[in-house]
Amino acid sequence: MKKLSKNAKIMMIVIAAFVVAIISIYLIGSKHFSTHFFPGTVINGIDCGEKTVEEVKADLQDKISEYTLTVTERDGKTEEITAEQLDMKYVDDGGVEKLLEEQDAAAWIVSVGNSKAYETSANFTYDKATIDTIMDQMECFQEANVTAPADAYINDNGTSYEIVPEVQGNTLNREKTREALMDAVESGKTGVNFEELDLYEKPAILSTDEAMNTEVAQLNQMTAAHIVYDFKDRQMTVDRDTIRSWLYKGEDGNYALDQEQVAAWVKHMAYETDTFGLEHEFKTSLGPTITLAAGGDYGWVIDKEATTAALIQAVQEGQNITTEPVYLYRGMDRATNDIGNTYVEICITKQTMWCYKDGQLVVETPVVTGNDSTGFQTPSGSVWAIDAKKADAQFKLFNVKVAFWLPFNGDCGIHDLASRTEFGGDIYLTNGSHGCVNTPYDAAEKIFNTVEIGYPVIVYYSTDQVVGPEPTQEVTVG
Numbered sequence: 489m490k491k492l493s494k495n496a497k498i499m500m501i502v503i504a505a506f507v508v509a510i511i512s513i514y515l516i517g518s519k520h521f522s523t524h525f526f527p528g529t530v531i532n533g534i535d536c537g538e539k540t541v542e543e544v545k546a547d548l549q550d551k552i553s554e555y556t557l558t559v560t561e562r563d564g565k566t567e568e569i570t571a572e573q574l575d576m577k578y579v580d581d582g583g584v585e586k587l588l589e590e591q592d593a594a595a596w597i598v599s600v601g602n603s604k605a606y607e608t609s610a611n612f613t614y615d616k617a618t619i620d621t622i623m624d625q626m627e628c629f630q631e632a633n634v635t636a637p638a639d640a641y642i643n644d645n646g647t648s649y650e651i652v653p654e655v656q657g658n659t660l661n662r663e664k665t666r667e668a669l670m671d672a673v674e675s676g677k678t679g680v681n682f683e684e685l686d687l688y689e690k691p692a693i694l695s696t697d698e699a700m701n702t703e704v705a706q707l708n709q710m711t712a713a714h715i716v717y718d719f720k721d722r723q724m725t726v727d728r729d730t731i732r733s734w735l736y737k738g739e740d741g742n743y744a745l746d747q748e749q750v751a752a753w754v755k756h757m758a759y760e761t762d763t764f765g766l767e768h769e770f771k772t773s774l775g776p777t778i779t780l781a782a783g784g785d786y787g788w789v790i791d792k793e794a795t796t797a798a799l800i801q802a803v804q805e806g807q808n809i810t811t812e813p814v815y816l817y818r819g820m821d822r823a824t825n826d827i828g829n830t831y832v833e834i835c836i837t838k839q840t841m842w843c844y845k846d847g848q849l850v851v852e853t854p855v856v857t858g859n860d861s862t863g864f865q866t867p868s869g870s871v872w873a874i875d876a877k878k879a880d881a882q883f884k885l886f887n888v889k890v891a892f893w894l895p896f897n898g899d900c901g902i903h904d905l906a907s908r909t910e911f912g913g914d915i916y917l918t919n920g921s922h923g924c925v926n927t928p929y930d931a932a933e934k935i936f937n938t939v940e941i942g943y944p945v946i947v948y949y950s951t952d953q954v955v956g957p958e959p960t961q962e963v964t965v966g
């Protein structure tokens with residue numbers, strides 16, 4: 489056999505040494521990567537190349553320790569909950585070992601440098617009891633920072649009814665918030681939004697509530713009326729505040745006027761302004777002002793029932809008007825002094841009658857009133873209204889015809905009397921009438937043409953004694 493050359497021998501030795509070295513390196517690598525992860529291995533986002541199982545577990549614990557849950561609240565403020573607060577700890581479930589076992593250590597030589605990412609369960613525990621403690625420490629649960637929700641409501645601003653919008657507030661539902669935080673932690677979420685999770689307490693009634701908007705519209709409609717009752721020198725007004733006090737809410741949810749209260753208001757208006765048959769202050773033609781006694785039939789009387797009905801209708805229709813009540817009886821002037829400036833005035837002791845029109849004296853005349861000696865005195869001391877107006881009247885009882893007849897108190901009235909030629913003085917004491925006011929023809933004519941039915945006739949005995957002797961005989965025309 490032919491001997492190898494020296495150089496060949498050397499070459500053979502070198503090759504053998506190289507092969508041994510390669511095999512050694514491979515075996516060493518295989519052994520190394522049986523306990524270490526290949527370079528480029530990423531587990532749960534952590535670079536685990538050249539790391540042992542224990543080192544990877546330590547990294548997983550570190551990663552859990554870095555956990556932060558960011559909480560976004562209603563006002564845009566954020567707060568953070570950390571792993572340390574939660575006392576989070578890694579739980580070894582063998583997942584890392586399993587990944588290493590699945591790694592083919594013998595194939596390390598072809599796997600090195602090829603990055604590979606893995607996901608494995610990174611189980612952990614945390615102290616659930618700390619959730620309540622953490623919540624107690626959060627800014628959003630501090631009493632000073634919490635605004636409770638408030639319902640929308642109806643408000644009277646003085647000129648109208650309006651809806652005050654609800655307040656959303658920032659009060660969290662504690663139980664729902666606890667559950668949301670636990671769910672976020674346990675599922676590994678890094679952020680939660682309390683608004684999106686609908687964790688805030690809500691107002692029960694919103695400004696969009698249909699029933700409340702209907703109620704406001706109804707209230708504003710019913711309180712829109714403004715009704716002024718004009719009594720010439722004074723007024724009585726039904727305004728918003730008055731109407732508001734009359735409203736009540738029925739069982740059907742609708743508002744209505746309390747008719748008894750409306751009637752009571754009208755009754756009070758009548759009490760304040762009715763004058764029919766009441767005392768009257770009167771400034772006499774003789775100078776002094778006297779108080780005429782109650783008992784006459786002149787003045788104003790409000791028809792309370794009809795006025796109440798008209799008022800209710802006006803309010804319901806939202807009318808804005810100046811008006812007058814419905815009257816049963818009317819005087820001639822609606823001022824406090826309802827006698828006005830057109831009237832007839834008679835003084836028994838002076839046997840004088842005056843007639844004024846619009847404040848101007850048109851007649852001053854002597855008269856003859858009821859016969860004092862026979863008990864036919866002319867009633868005095870009050871205000872009466874002219875009840876009728878008749879020309880060429882015939883008094884059948886006495887077969888007397890008069891040109892002008894103005895009765896004002898039953899059969900007592902003002903009239904001319906052709907058979908009487910003298911007037912005034914003391915005639916009435918012994919030769920007076922049967923209660924009427926006998927008047928000269930010319931004066932009677934002027935008065936007849938000046939006054940109308942309903943005008944006041946004031947009769948007083950004297951300025952010192954307003955009410956004179958009461959007649960003992962029934963007054964009869966004549």
